[in-house]
Amino acid sequence: MSSLTVTLIQSNLSWEDKESNLSMFQQKIESIKEKTEIVILPEMFNTGFSMKPEKFAEKMDGKTVSWMKEISRERKIILTGSLMVEEEGKYYNRLLLVLPNGDMGVYDKRHLFAYAHENDHYAAGNKKLVASVKGWKINLQVCYDLRFPVWARQPAGELENKYDLLINVANWPQRRILAWKTLLRARAIENQCFVVGVNRVGEDGKKISYNGGSTIIDPLGEIIYEKNDEEDIITYKLEKEKVIETRNHFPFWRDADFFLIPE
Numbered sequence: 001m002s003s004l005t006v007t008l009i010q011s012n013l014s015w016e017d018k019e020s021n022l023s024m025f026q027q028k029i030e031s032i033k034e035k036t037e038i039v040i041l042p043e044m045f046n047t048g049f050s051m052k053p054e055k056f057a058e059k060m061d062g063k064t065v066s067w068m069k070e071i072s073r074e075r076k077i078i079l080t081g082s083l084m085v086e087e088e089g090k091y092y093n094r095l096l097l098v099l100p101n102g103d104m105g106v107y108d109k110r111h112l113f114a115y116a117h118e119n120d121h122y123a124a125g126n127k128k129l130v131a132s133v134k135g136w137k138i139n140l141q142v143c144y145d146l147r148f149p150v151w152a153r154q155p156a157g158e159l160e161n162k163y164d165l166l167i168n169v170a171n172w173p174q175r176r177i178l179a180w181k182t183l184l185r186a187r188a189i190e191n192q193c194f195v196v197g198v199n200r201v202g203e204d205g206k207k208i209s210y211n212g213g214s215t216i217i218d219p220l221g222e223i224i225y226e227k228n229d230e231e232d233i234i235t236y237k238l239e240k241e242k243v244i245e246t247r248n249h250f251p252f253w254r255d256a257d258f259f260l261i262p263e
């Protein structure tokens with residue numbers, strides 16, 4: 001069975017300051033001494049959770065995407081996180097999965113956080129991103145998607161169709177952190193997969209506080225790693241064997257309901 005090494009970067013963000021955030025994350029990535037394969041940054045890692053895409057959104061050939069490609073190529077890592085992107089006159093909260101060869105996977109946040117008027121500024125995506133890395137299938141989501149279990153639910157049917165790791169990148173406020181922690185564990189348990197959640201810390205320009213809670217959870221819902229209240233970088237090797245053993249010993253997936261999600 002293959003392993004997959006992931007690095008989570010939980011950090012404060014400089015409000016709507018791309019230069020500062022890119023410089024900070026570059027230093028943090030360069031400080032990683034362990035061999036790693038996927039480095040995970042928070043939601044809107046270059047600005048914070050801003051509702052000003054008309055000012056800060058970039059096209060796919062913009063500075064931040066170019067920065068991600070350069071870091072990925074130089075460090076020989078897969079780099080992921082979300083940022084504001086403008087495309088065909090619309091704005092998206094777009095997660096990118098950037099490979100060292102320049103190839104990319106793209107996921108536009110499906111569930112926009114209407115409570116903060118995200119839906120007034122961004123267009124919703126309608127396609128999942130399930131990437132294949134070293135024999136692992138990885139489902140990638142953004143923040144508020146976590147509250148909608150149908151969007152994360154494993155497909156009913158054969159074992160080989162299922163994903164092995166769910167990654168969620170977020171700007172999840174401290175005042176609702178119980179929901180973050182509870183839902184991440186629920187997604188791991190119900191989908192019998194590893195779950196990695198990467199959140200931020202600090203206070204944003206709207207005086208909203210974040211206390212992290214970035215975590216790694218195994219397919220039984222056991223917490224492998226969790227960090228609250230402070231910046232941190234953690235590198236951890238996930239073992240595919242744990243996923244297979246869990247599903248074989250507890251084959252709950254056989255009893256799953258069949259359903260379709262309309263686009």
